[in-house]
Amino acid sequence: MAKLFRTLKPFRLSIAATLTLTMLRVLTELYLPTLTAAIVNNGVLRGDTAYITAVGSRMLLVAALGGIASIAANHQSARVAAGFARDLREEVFSRVENFSLHEFDKFGTASLITRTTNDINQLQMALLMGLRMMAMAPLMSIGGIIMAVSLDPTLSLIFVAVLPLLFVLITLIGRRGLPLFQRMQVKLDNLNLILREGLTGIRVIRAFNREDYEKERFQRANQDYTTCAIKVHQVMSLVLPAMMLLMNLTIIGIIWFGGLRINGGYMQVGDLMAFIQYGMHIMFSLVAISFMLVQLPRAATSARRIEEILATVPEIRDPQVPVSRKEWVGLVEFRGVTFSYPGAERPALS
Template structure:
């Protein structure tokens, strides 16, 4: 947690005032037993009513001041912890934004969500308690011991004998609970993963009648987390009975030995009552410390998980010499490119070389797992090549800043993704300052105008989370419009027409041809009908290039391409 404390720097004044308030509150609480002792010794025993009223009023005033200080300290501690959580969440989110896909693959989306929400909440709760307790607990403990000794030094031996026993008990119990708290956070990740997969894949789950299977997966993860939580709670729950036992034993011992001291004339009744209260304050401060100790293991585990995110450096970073290239027509060149996913034994791509020219359509086709999506992911530098180079406009993509590189690319991913908001918001995601005319034009080219006009609010129609209220084809067309509106130098369509019917597919490609005349267009497709009119077709097989050419050329020279065509078209269509 120490490395995360830098996020508290803007709240230093609040922390200082919190500690001042807690310190004054502790002094007030320590003063009350002494006042009560005076009331008993000087007021009750001597039947001095005016003195009782005077000191009683002073006690009420001290109590009121202590209460006000407590409210102020709680308010400042809450403000500080909330601000800390806000800044830490922002820092984690900003850091995660810099991650490449490799870091997401390593840490996992569900885990990153848990770390940004649940783990930081754990730290906030502990911070609130620490701001209150780290001053109050030692102040009450040390101050209570000093005041108790001032009342009767020999009777204080009872308290001094109990403190080591209590501290040892807290340490032994807490040390056994730490592994369980660490395991709990990992199991929360697992639970979130199962829940997220179920909610995002609800249509598939129901289509295959796998609701019972998913419930079993969730129940297994839930029961695993519950069992660990119960075990941790059982261990930590032992602290309270131990505390109460020691407090009661201490009270009995103080009353027993205190009675003997009174009979011998060493202390008065009021002093014994004050001593008993100081003893309770000392033990209560240790109880507060044990509560904090109870929360620290889980907070420590959460802090370690957050620190792991913040200390994970992205593999893909801008070089010191990174530049922003000028916009304009740009070719895309793959020069002996090889790529292997982290931890994979076999390369996903090997020796890929080709050039996609401006004003031309370059299509990429191949069987499942041939490396099509991997190849186009290297263009916007989602991953870095293992060897060789990818160049845009003659410049290696690693020499460009990521922002400059991606500003030149209109990328439509294989899985169309929409964000919650309106249709206009989703299309303008490609260009925030796009005019209404640009919006309508992009939708028209993407063949989305018709279904948008048919919706109740047109471009202001609300898209549900993940685009669940539109069809797959509509999502793809909106994703294409989002890429078109930014008018990039390079268009990359990663199997972006798969959910379209043949008629819409043909209209869209015809509209794109006029819209993208000056740009470099790269299309990944499964359908032969989508790629056969391309200026250049690249055939991939098992991560390598099986053939490059036009449709007619590949039918003559590439067996892999002929097999793909034959599997999709009749002899009449081929002819």
């Protein structure tokens, strides 16, 4: 997949702007719980309305700044992903135009169509999610952990028990999903092949009264693809419920042990509220990473299929220095010429 990202070189400034805006958004998200804790500890508990108004106004400004940064980052990431897909599609199309009949037979017309459309769309979605989530989630999770430890190092130990379970769950689902995504793309190629043959050969099919056979053939391929897609979504549908269950159990643990620490005088109420928000930031960031990891296997499969096209060197290429027509003598002679199809036992022409 890394070979394909050379197409991103023209978008370096947009990517840098997206990452900068994303970092700004993360800083605003991490700063808001601190202001919430200050309002509760210094304003609500003391009944200081002026302090609540002042800090609340600051919260509105920080939230507005984060919202503007989020909108701008999403706009830049969408431009980068769409431009990447456009340039990659043009590169694949240019390479396919130079293929000989042997390369066309090697890949198949239906597979080339799928790779130029569906596979590139998968990469576009993966890049879009990567710029929006993979840049934000690590910063948010690391920053959330730092802020949570600064509030209460003892209570932060709850993440030591939760995070390994989350990583194990993500790893198991990812290893299960990758082979299924690979099989699903192959079955999609077969489905497109049958559909294309049915459309291009419709006159022959009707002439020989083979409509029922072609319908049955398409139904088998469609059912095969549907069965594989259902298996994929059954595996991937476990991600969100498992993540939400783990996140809710974590929040319950934070509230339980945080209440004990407040009762013991080691923690304030506002700090617990901020700690809960940091915990949710950490868990939601890891959930975003898990969604990205769910998308990566399919994107990796699509990337390999596209790299196969770009790595294929056409057997028939135009000469670097073409011969001028003035040098042609108009005589063609064949001596010892043979022709055989790939894998044939003997030449078809000799």
